[in-house]
Amino acid sequence: GNSVTQMEGPVTLSEEAFLTINCTYTATGYPSLFWYVQYPGEGLQLLLKATKADDKGSNKGFEATYRKETTSFHLEKGSVQVSDSAVYFCALFSPAGNQFYFGTGTSLTVIP
């Protein structure tokens, strides 16, 4: 079946620290992988995506590489800002099932 496992939070970092949020998946077929972000009081927003193995998605300084050999899609940012405080969700889209599967979300708080 399809599932996503991401590191549990909450995560608290100081401004300019390096961020890694781990995400691993199990899937049948060839899924696309996504990171969504939910800022306080807002809906889910697409942060980045990768549609095939070895693709790297990037946006707003965040990056994630689709690693088929380790079934991972870890989110990284070299220097976080206070405005990055949000909940981050890893997700996969299964073409076979035509639906998204989400992780539990990781809450990130960045302090000045």
Next chain:
Amino acid sequence: EAGVTQFPSHSVIEKGQTVTLRCDPISGHDNLYWYRRVMGKEIKFLLHFVKESKQDESGMPNNRFLAERTGGTYSTLKVQPAELEDSGVYFCASSQSGGSKVQYFGPGTRLTVT
């Protein structure tokens, strides 16, 4: 272009009452999805409409939940009668047919059943 909107943003009801959630997708998006996040757990798929037809409702928890999308535009999700375990955040998403399959999410409706 307006994004996905949901109404209400927050609803507090008593056990046994009925609540109806509404979702307005992005104009022109044939696909409409409902998801739910319960008590900080993962966001789980409920169902998927293509235009006015239910494509997949495998995630609906039980027959107390009824989703409709008359005319293929907005959708409603009714919970009747509500139970305590129905509390959570209900998200709606929409996407175009074909293409990248990216789903655009609404802000969610926080439902609290007391």
